[in-house]
Amino acid sequence: MTDLARTAPLAVPTTRRAGRLRAVLRSPSGVIGLVLVVLLAVAGLLSFTGLLPHDPVAQDPPNRLLSPSGDHLFGTDQFGRDVFSRVAAGVGNSVLISVVAVALATVVGTVGGLVSGFFRGFADTAIGGLTNVLFAFPPLLLALALASVFDRNWFTIAVAIAVVYAPIFVRVTRGPVLSLREIEYVKAATSTGQGRIAILLRHVLPNIGSIVIVQVTLSLSWAVLTEASLSFLGLGAPPPAPSLGSMIFEARTLVEIAPWTMIAPGVTVVLLVVGLNLLGDGLRDALDPRNRGGRAR
């Protein structure tokens, strides 16, 4: 009996998961998204291994504002720093901050949604109230306010972004948990005397997995945009840490004489967000055929 209860819900998602991945790969836009994200993430990760062609923060004044060449693929900036290496390191920082932010938001938000929807009562009221308060702030403004309060480094920026996006996870998981609570097999599990935490982990969590996965991809693209906007406004990780947003900010006075300083980080941030959006849309269509419409940001 217990064996059956343990294997049954696990067996179904594994076979379904393989099918879902295939479904994502069937849509051309999903494939483009996946390729873009993987390529950029690999380039970004290179920056943490020291394999970049140049040191992204090393200044070289005699070679300032060089146009793109074999040695400097994307040219150099006003301090003679290699733009290609800076863009790669910027993508690395951006991906690092966004992934940590969304991971935090996912865990905190999903646990909040599970507790809120499953246990109801005071926990539901408290979590709901806090969620409403956080939703009352325009997202970028909340991130700005939090980033201005913290002692800024890459981790506190990630925390600021996580606070903004955690409420979304509470909201998208609570509803499904509420209805799962009333479903027969969950009631059956309750009647066999399983603990409530065990039921949550074994029967409820696996069933909201696809909702969470889709939300993770979409949130990643917003997190990248938020991080870039913060650093453009001078509230990202402090210099000299390379960041796509601050590179674009610095390039705005150089566009006429050195357009590559703007084009390289600009095109890269757009490609990264496009990739995440396409991947997110592909996943959503594969996992939830009902929802193909617009969405809130």
Next chain:
Amino acid sequence: MLRTLIHHPVIRRAVASLATLLGVAVFVFVLLRAIPGDQITAALGTEAAALTPQQRSELEAYYGIDQPLVLQFFSWLGNLLTGNLGYSTRSQESVLDLTLAALPITFELAVLAILLALLIGVPLGMLSASRPDSPRDAAGQLVGLAGLSIPAFLLATTLLSVLASSFGFNPNGKAFVPLFEDPALNLQQMLLPSLVLGFGIAAPIMRTTRTAVLEVRSHDFVRTARAKGVGARRLQVRHVLGNALVPIVTMVGLQFGYLLGGAVVVEQVFSVPGIGRQVLLGIQQKDYALVQSTVLVIAAAFVLVNLLTDLAYRLIDPRVRAA
């Protein structure tokens, strides 16, 4: 009578909004008290270290920060409710005056941006929906994807520098003028900022329009209307778009948060002295009285818009009203 009034959904929704606002006030208060350093170090900078203990305690009494936190909160809240938003420590002006000057500018920007977004998004969504999965649908979707993926700050800086250097068009280089002083110049100065913001929200509006139009078109009444000889244009506008309005209005309301956040970026790039720029300036100058009250004003505006969207929803959709 009173009981039915209390349980009226509109009243309940309004009470919930008030409770949220109170929570927002607590959150903003706690957040800004968490900042390392206090108003004294913020106002005097490194010179604060040179203060004698007596000078320091006098200043603490002056700013009211020697009081218990709960008392400080309620005195701040009481001041807010009587219209005293505090004084900017930098410019020595009242935050209320600064906000009253900045708010209409951001409001104008938001209205223009929504208008532009509807003008771009709705026709594009209808075009996409008119032949799903065709090249024209793909083109529409591509514009939508661009709107979602191009950061406002990138579009703003690019437009500003390209137009200024190639065409010499830079109305934002001149000092900002309010709408009623010089409407022609004001609208020129608002054109690029509202276009950038509008492009960002045109994308979700386009996607929503496409989905809603496709959904409405599949209903029987559209076939009936066509069968009884309603013209193509009237069918599209009155029967299909009319019924697709509810999700579109909801989406516009939902995008208001993006609009207020995006306003920070866009107002900064184009030097528009709106409410977003006021927050950013406050943050950069460590003018916490300014930040605290302005953030609260923006959140209040956002809560109010959400409430109004809900109410608008009831007016448009009779099904919600009955529920």
